[in-house]
Amino acid sequence: MRRRIIIVTAVHAPSARFLPDAYTSLCRQDLPEGWEWHWVIQEDGKSDQVAPHVPEDERVTFRQGRPGGPGVARTIALSQADGEYVKVLDADDQLPPGALARDLAALEADRSLGWTTSRVLDLLPDGSTAGFPGDPEPGPIERGTVLDFWKANGFRAQVHPATLFVRRDLLLALGGWMALPASEDTGLLLALNATSRGHFSPEVGLLYRKWPGQATAQASHTEAAEREARMAVVEARARELARLRWSYSAASN
Template identity: 55%
Template sequence: MTRIMSVVTPVHDAALPFLPEAFASLRSQELPAGWDWEWLIQVDGGKETDVPADIREDARVAVGDNRRGGPGVARTMAWGRSRGELVKVLDADDVLPAGALARDIEVMEAHPSVGWTVCKVLDLMPDGSLVHYTLGDPDPGQLTRGELYAYWSTTHRPAVHPASLCIRESLLAEAGGWMALPASEDTALLLALDVMADGWFISEAGLHYRKHPGQTTAHPDHRGGAEWEARMGAIGKHTEALVRRYLPTI
């Protein structure tokens, strides 16, 4: 019986032109024996037919759409249609380097107690160059529960890149999917997972994170102002509630 990794991708109009490159990087992945992937694309505020026909025609691809709800809603809607035991995040404008999915699977199979993985990320610049994600990386290997929350609580920045997450589906279900935020929903999920289960950092680059003017993180409200304060407040309240349940000694 084939085991499935579900790759979930929200997409809005500014990211649609990048979908073919994301698709090419996904098709080039070589998975361990007995594994295959499915790609759940969720068009936020558009139609299924916005996705190029050659992508929709691949039997491993399932496209859905919804009224505009933001990235958190679109991610959760895509996950709601998934069948896999592992759920992998892939933004529509990003690219998977060779071996990315296989490394996630190998860690999860070798370490049953690990609930999620993240990896080294390289920023894909407009000129095509790759630049190491600026926050720096933790040591490769296990990330102990609460470690990332401790960092975020003093900096309000994630210590690792949430766009590289791979999650056991059962843990994602317990976390409730992604928060309905206009941005930072992936950080909110990362912190929830960090409190709920040990993670794993993979030191090989597993994502090329595209930088372009149309991305959500380029919005002027992303890193300051009333919206930012409200997002951080919601993330903090959610994570603190989980800390009281899962890590009461912190």
């Protein structure tokens, strides 16, 4: 397998206009010698509105498919994941310089870790950024701690699933992202934490764009009955994985 980091991006027509900014942020990443990135962009649906915004670069693969939500799009994109690691990058977000190298260094240095996360700044419509308190201590995140925090804090994790950098084999073993209309990335985060140790970097690893068209800004995202159902199945999956005591470690791979 090539020494590659696969960047996985789900996109739909409203967010396609932000792809060039995401691409610029990828081009600013420096990786150790022998490593490269491959950006897999998967449209959630088939339209003629996304392709014009996809950069022409041999390191970029663009695919389309029937609509099923961002989790389905990302999971389908794993068919093109010909590398050791997978990095999530939403179409409307950006990676600060150095983000990929820090993620890679953490997992290459400690084979007992399955995934990394990092600090996030909101990217506001005027171009300014804003942080928020509550980040965990830098370094390892032990199994089960994300679920405990999430449950005790109104279903809000102490680390952001949009910053995930994951070992590809672990991601595939867990089935990719959950088949949910939203919170599919939180479901993955909790499943990862139930089965493997993670890592948190205190340096900013993501600029999370705030804009009216984003999925989390829609009323449907916070509709009470569906949100309660999403949280219930996300928690149940993580608890069952923990109960089965399946533990991942790359040390023996």
